Amino acid sequence: MNLIDDPSMKEIIVDFCNESDSLVEELEEILSSLEEDIENHANFEKFGQIIDRIMGAAKSIGAKDIATLSELGKTIGYKSSQVNDTPLLEIVVAVLFDSLDIMKQLLTNLREGNKQNLQQINTKAFVTRLNWLSEKFKDIERSSVAYKNNNNNDQLSQNSIDDLLKTLGL
Numbered sequence: 575m576n577l578i579d580d581p582s583m584k585e586i587i588v589d590f591c592n593e594s595d596s597l598v599e600e601l602e603e604i605l606s607s608l609e610e611d612i613e614n615h616a617n618f619e620k621f622g623q624i625i626d627r628i629m630g631a632a633k634s635i636g637a638k639d640i641a642t643l644s645e646l647g648k649t650i651g652y653k654s655s656q657v658n659d660t661p662l663l664e665i666v667v668a669v670l671f672d673s674l675d676i677m678k679q680l681l682t683n684l685r686e687g688n689k690q691n692l693q694q695i696n697t698k699a700f701v702t703r704l705n706w707l708s709e710k711f712k713d714i715e716r717s718s719v720a721y722k723n724n725n726n727n728d729q730l731s732q733n734s735i736d737d738l739l740k741t742l743g744l
Contacts, residue, residue, distance in 0.1 A: 577634075577635040578635055578637055579636070587685070588685055590631055593631070594631070594632075594640070594681050595678075595681060597624055597625070598628075600624055601624055601670075601674055604617050604620055604624070605667050605670055605671055608663075609664075609667055612660055612664055613658075615654075615655040616655070618654040618655035618663075619651065619655045622655070625647040626648050628640065628677075629641050629644035629648060632644060637680075639680055640677065640680050640681065640684070643680065644677070647677075650670060650711075651670070657714070665707075668703075669700070669707060672700050673700070676697065
């Protein structure tokens with residue numbers, strides 16, 4: 575049983591939602607900053623790092639859709655940090671704003687005990703944009719923060735946007 579399915583864990587779920595709401599506000603500030611300075615690639619990395627915190631907590635409580643949506647945001651953020659195409663990055667910021675709006679809906683539903691998941695929210699236009707971005711980012715390998723392994727200089731691997739969309743059933 576996931577924590578989200580256990581009525582005795584309601585307080586933990588509400589705490590998760592409250593903390594996630596705070597992080598979403600931070601993410602919106604980052605995106606607003608990117609609208610003013612789209613070439614600040616560090617902000618795309620920062621976006622990925624912050625949404626990763628939501629992803630980890632969501633996975634730990636069993637909030638699968640929130641976790642996967644966060645992973646999509648993380649992947650897009652990190653891949654965007656490697657792109658110098660200003661018009662594309664402007665679209666990325668808009669798509670990330672859309673993902674945060676959907677995240678807010680999912681958090682509200684979770685807080686209220688509503689079992690509505692991502693497939694029940696109208697995401698058709700959002701998924702179309704994600705598929706388009708996936709095509710644009712297909713040649714970018716790194717989609718997470720690079721790390722150095724003691725044995726070699728490999729980078730942390732990450733699911734592709736397409737794989738994450740399949741996970742969501744979209």
